[in-house]
Amino acid sequence: MKIQGIIHQQICQLKWHLLACLGLVMVLPIEEAVVSLKDGTGVYSSTMVIVSLMFAPLLTGLIACANVQGDFEEKRYIFWRSKPVNVKLFVTLKFLTGLIASLIIIACPAIFGLVLSIFCKDYLEDETLQYFLPFAVLIAILTYSLCFGCNVLVRRTARAWLIGMLLGAFILVLPFILPLNYRDFVSDVMFGAWGYYPAIMLIASAAAFVFALYAAQHEWHLKTNLKGLLWVGTGLVFALMMLFNSQVANIKVLQEKEIESHDWRWNALDSAGDRVIFQGRSYINTNNNKISFSNIDVNPDDIDEITVPTTRIGGYRTRIYPWRGRLYKKTEGNLYSLAIYVYYRNEEKKDIYEKVYLRSHMFTGESWMQDDELDISDCLEDSTYPSTTMRLIDNKLIVLVNKSLVIIDVSDPQELKLIDKKLNALKSRAPYFYDRRKEFAIPLVPVEEISSEERIRLSIDRYYHYNDIYETSKVNIHNKQISFFRISQDDIARFDVTGWDDENIYCKFGTARPFTILERLTQDYSFHRAFVKGGKLYCPGEHTLMVFDIRSNQKIRKLGHFVRMDYRIEDIAVLENGNTLLHMYWSQNLSKSHNNQSKRYLCLLENPQ
């Protein structure tokens, strides 16, 4: 048997199919490159390369069918079977020739995309492509082998292709049904997860090939028009698998409780120590996974001591930080809230900011009464709108107003004590990422009164967590390793702290977890609220909550999701046991009118593991 001759004959037989498939997979990347070039934004084609690679497995299946069908049609089959041919060798050569040709076709758009990515320094898409490519190749091998095996048996192109694709889809879903604890398609399956999933695909491909050899050797031929046993059997297998499958990645709802909420505030849930306060009026208890409310304890002796030293400033308007929530300080007997009050007046259609106060309020059982105040107006450098943030660390309150820094002892909130004040001590601008793979430095906030870890956390949050730093953080400290997270429309990126000195913190890019196309489609773009707690990254969107495991240094893995498209997630609090409490708003029509029926809910979610 002339091996070269057989290979040549196979290539000649497949040439039109190969050319057609090549044209189909290349046309979109080339078009994207041309359009981007014409648009003047560079020459890139990574997005369409991924789209091409997504449907490349369909085409490799088609090549497999066309490969087999040519020699298994009735007349040609009789012809070559009448010759002294080693059937297994012949089928093996057919299989390998078609497979290599298919892989070359897949490689063409991938190489095209990679070259353009390197040329344009389009680092993100380049990275996605690098991860996505092996996965696409594996699926292509799987669909090719299955379609090849099916066509040897069925000997009709279209039907073999359909059966092959169906089996391929089943094998892709199968690992999720098996007890392998797969939750996240991206982290568990696609991105460098060389475990069971690719093994299952490779084993299935090898099995399909061996089956094809035996089917050809023994002349197995299933004459079916797809109405018969095959489909019933397949359906039964699926149904049986379903009965034993209950694996879920959605976060379980433990209780959902409708609440009366007349005094509406966006941030209704705030933490005070280990307790969660609802709307500044009552504690929320979640014992036995049931939501209940209890009153906030009040020491009546302390109420008598309130002196109400409010500075009355007439004709001014007020801005309060935190403007949507509250920063609480819990002492043995009482509950206090701390806030920054900025006073401004309007002069010739221009706001002029003149006074800044830090105030503590005490809860009296019915209302909040002012207890003490500290004038920090000298932190204002000019009359423009000041940026204000603060964070409570142990008993020290760090207040940042523009470029100035104030450290206050709040061990007794009835008497605010100034520890230190540093005017114009902060650098204002955060580093901008032109290339996130390069090491970069974040200026360190000059506070010696707190631990270095807290200082780093505060410095990073000041630049990347903006206004919400009073209650949450984007920094994770695990096994003495400090890292922080940035979330964009494309991915979640982790940056590791490599070191620090008196001036700066040095960071470098660690890893990224790209969002899938589906996640990008359904993303509701309010991931700025994302925060880290207990080794997990919580990403609340407007209607969606996604929780990621960030304890591993290797990958960011999604643990679960919670979606309510009719609801708006207004606030989130993570309890000490890891369960999550959501404050949600439901309206008959969220977008149009305020007069329609609306309700508010508290929702207790199970800790995703």
Added chain:
Amino acid sequence: MFRMILWKEWKENLWKLLFCSATSVVFIIMLFRMRIIPDFSNCILISFIQMFVVPVVYSLDIFSGEVSNRTIHLLFKIPVKRWMIFFSKYLVSALGIVLVFLISAILMELMTRGREASMLFLLGTNLLYGLAGLFLFTWFCVFGCQSRSEAGSLLIMSAVFIGWGIILLWSSVCEVTWAERFVPYSLLLTDITEISLAGIVFSQIFAFAAVLAVACYRYVSIRRYL
């Protein structure tokens, strides 16, 4: 006679309805029970695959099957107008596609019962994809009605699918809004306003009628097999 041809086509294509429905049902049950991704994402994933696969299944041998089985000679000798033969094939396939999507949409709705998305939202989304699939199938008829092999039909279908992808990419990047309206996938764009929706529907109906007429003309003018 037309009813007889319709009945013949229905019987010949019943396996496609059964195949597509059974496969859709199994995968819907499986994915919506596993809930690896949210319901809406599951719905988009399944609907998108259906939008491509269901028209492919129907168009695989609807025209080329008569050639490969050598029944085209017999079919064209029946005393029925050729446009009737074309429409019998088209109507049966269109009905099948609609039924598959309807079954899937109802099942999705029953399985989720508004647990993540509002009631009838998934049903509407899936049916919208079904409509796009029907438009794609109609476009396939233009190019595939003279196809002689199943592999050729598959390639033509892929080319139609990708071709519209190219036009969508070009029209959206270069902001050619009039061209975007004719793309079958334009119904699936989420940011369409009420005014542009009316424009899209009008354009799609116009394109649909024109394409169907061209496909019918091409089928009627087949000469080479006879």
